[in-house]
Amino acid sequence: EIVLTQSPDFQSVTPKEKVTITCRASQTIGNKLHWYQRKPEQSPKLLIKYASQSISGVPSRFSGSGSGTDFTLTINGLEAEDAAAYYCQQSNSLPVTFGGGTKVEIK
Amino acid sequence: EVQLVESGGGLIQPGGSLRLSCVASGFTFSIYDMHWVRLVLGKGLEWVSSVAAAGGGTYYAASVKGRFAVSREDDKNSFLLQMNSLRAEDTAVYYCVREDYGGHINAFDIWGQGTMVTVSS
Numbered sequence: 636e637i638v639l640t641q642s643p644d645f646q647s648v649t650p651k652e653k654v655t656i657t658c659r660a661s662q663t664i665g666n667k668l669h670w671y672q673r674k675p676e677q678s679p680k681l682l683i684k685y686a687s688q689s690i691s692g693v694p695s696r697f698s699g700s701g702s703g704t705d706f707t708l709t710i711n712g713l714e715a716e717d718a719a720a721y722y723c724q725q726s727n728s729l730p731v732t733f734g735g736g737t738k739v740e741i742k
Numbered sequence: 743e744v745q746l747v748e749s750g751g752g753l754i755q756p757g758g759s760l761r762l763s764c765v766a767s768g769f770t771f772s773i774y775d776m777h778w779v780r781l782v783l784g785k786g787l788e789w790v791s792s793v794a795a796a797g798g799g800t801y802y803a804a805s806v807k808g809r810f811a812v813s814r815e816d817d818k819n820s821f822l823l824q825m826n827s828l829r830a831e832d833t834a835v836y837y838c839v840r841e842d843y844g845g846h847i848n849a850f851d852i853w854g855q856g857t858m859v860t861v862s863s
Contacts, residue, residue, distance in 0.1 A: 669849040671787075678837060678856055679779075679787065684849035722787055726847040730803050731777070731789040 637661055637725050641734035649742045654710040656737045658723035663703045667727040670699055670708045674719045682721075683708065715741050744768035744852055746838045751857030758828050758861075764821040764838030764854055772796070772816040775841040777850065778823050780834035780859075790836070791823060806832075828861045835859075 638661040648654055658668065666686040671679040681690050683699035686706055696711045710717055718741045723734040750762040762778070777792040791812040792801045800812050811824040821838055835856040842848035 667847070671850075673781075678853040679781075679850075680853070681849055681851050684842070684851075690851075724787075724850070726849065729792075729801055729847065731792075731847065733787040733789070736786045 636730055637664060637727060637732050639723050639725055639732055639734035641721075641723055641737050643737060644735065645738045645740070647740045647742050648713050650715060651712050654713050654717075654739060656708040656721055656723075656739075658701075658706045658708070658734050660704045660706075660725055660727075664725045664727035666702050667725055668699075668701065668706045669724045669726065670697075671722045671724065672717075672719045673722065679722065710739075713739070713741070717741075744840075746840065746852055746854035748836065748838045748854045748857040751836060751859045753860045753862065754828055755863050756829060756861055759824070759826045760828065760859060762823040762825065762836055762838075762857060762859075764823075766819045766821065766838075766840070769840075769852075771819040771821075774843060775847075776814060776821045777839040777841060778812065779837045779839050779850070779853075780832075781837065781856070782834045788834070792841075793821070825859070828859075830861050833859060833861050 640659045668686045670683040672682050673679040687699045698709050700707050721737045745767045748764045775794045778790040793812050793814050809827045813822045837856045838854040839850045840852035842851040
């Protein structure tokens, strides 16, 4: 099973600041890494697929990068509505696995 | 509108059984691989099970293998999870999830609203 390690677990950020979340895979997964956002009381929502591909309807301040074992989700200019938990997920092999999540709080 | 709607959650005693249902609308259900993913409150997301399109295989997380059974009824746009021998650690919000079309295991592009399963005496 591929283990995904996310960091940090929690981040308290001022609006307009830049947020960087990292996800490290226990073995190489190419670009088969996806990012999700889960706001309180809502279902998860796909933000970025295949490490860096944007999703229609997702604000352009969200971007992803990386390949192999190290990946990054960046939020350029945090907005209040971005308060949420963020998860990475690998689809290189079954079982599909998720990172432990990063909770982003607005200061 | 593309939509997944789950039902069937509830409070159940340890050792009991529950059947979750997911009804899809707004897309050609039969061509998509479908998954169940659960959110353990205070912890995180865990993939539970999946069934491939077009008579493909079924797959399970080690934690539920032998206790859960997944199936689909394409004529009813329906996706099911039969959960037996439930344990306290199965307590979670269960999401019905569509996998993006094409290739081998893609991103999960559509999520249902979730249904809560609580296993407690």
